[in-house]
Amino acid sequence: MLEEVGNMMILTGRTLVSAVRPPYPYGSEFTGQFLFAIRLCWFPLLISTIAFGYEAPGLQAANFLVLFGALDRLGGFFVLASIREFAPFVDAIVLAGVAGTAITADLGARKIREELDALQVLGVDPIKNLVVPRFLALMLVTGLFDIYALIFGVFGGILATVVNHAPLGPFFATFFNNAETTDLWGSVVKTTLFGAIIAIVCCYKGMTASGGAEGVGRAVNQAVVIAFLGVFAFNYAFTETLLATHPEITTIIK
């Protein structure tokens, strides 16, 4: 257990070093992985974020606010709910579950077919040519998809407002009144780091897959469990730090 964490840290270090040290042969692989992740994730993420935004912060909070006749405050609540917490969180879950598992399955298959060993024999560094492009691509995609998740999460909130037969103007008014730049950059930085965690865990598990027929499936299973736990634990620490160090963003009702 501890050994695995240590190995992942070592992999992180080696990935970072080989990412910045020339030469840079990973350009085309990076583009490929970037497009691959977008193609896989956009649709599950679309459904998930709308469902989540409509369900958890949308319906429940609207239920609560309607009791006070203050449904217009839903917009302000969505800054807290969607930007700070749920958009990054659903984004990371979908990216880990969809793109992360695909990466593990892909690398695991190469490991089982001994392609990785063949690469090393040819003098091609698998970390530089396989892990670094996936690492960078997943970081970038997760960060960008945060904006996408945020837009559709807020769309879920709009749906909840419409379902309650309320006008949308007050929703947007309180939303933009409360939206802070700190929240937005915090959200994007957070998801970018989520992407890094997911990429390292999934690449590590894929590259160390072993054990014949069950090996690759087992690797995917472990990768997604570890990625979820890592992302959630990191999310807690990050949100905690952000809220405690930027007390001005916790003022949500304006």
Place this chain on the structure above:
Amino acid sequence: MNDLILTPKGWIESFGEIVKFGAQMVRDVATLRVLKFFGEALRQAGILIISSTLVIWGLVFIIGLECGLEGGYFSYSDGTPAYSGVFAAWCDLRELVPLVFGYMMAAKVGTGIVAELGSMRISDEIDALEVMGISGMRFLCATRLLAALMVLPFVYLASIGAGFFASYLAVVQQLGYVSSGGFFLIFWEFQNPPDLLYSLIKAMAMAVVIVIVGCYYGYNASGGPVGVGTATAKSMVLNLVSVHLIGMLGTQLFWGANPRAPIGG
């Protein structure tokens, strides 16, 4: 353009296959034919308890901390820190604990089933079972569904406890805007046994779908070890989407028309 038509067609086709497969599994369990392999079901239940419960509780615990943290800060900024309990009760019980339970079920149990059954399929063990006159569907899939139905309600109820405990820790012990007694007064006021039952129904619907999807992808895996890996990854996509959809439909059904709150009219 052709792609635009063929891709959704493929989805609908495989959706139909999964429904058919799931109906077969449910029928095997409901008609109690699965009891012929009750020993195997008990073994699967044991595996579920030993290998998955701690991870599920761990993840729910973290999300409980998160709910408590956001709720604490939110109600403090409202000037009503005494009402942190509302946020904790609703966020935990109604929304996030079922969802997070679904995520972890999909990640740990769902993909685990795909990996296991998939490797049995490609090493021809399932065919061997059939040759021996044992229905692979019943012995492998229906027993897993029965095991899930036997064990998971209790796992889920305990994980709600883990979430509540974590929210309490975050709101009362860590932030400290509200006293322990004040927190619990509001916290228990804003939930009642039907809420717990609805939450349980939501989570069990997710669990059943996840087990069915896992069994389907594992049972029909093909293409060697690589195929098993791909099937595992694919099952995760479907599971995540269905967890979110079930969560949304459940909320709309159970709390959409009636907030079930002890205030207002």
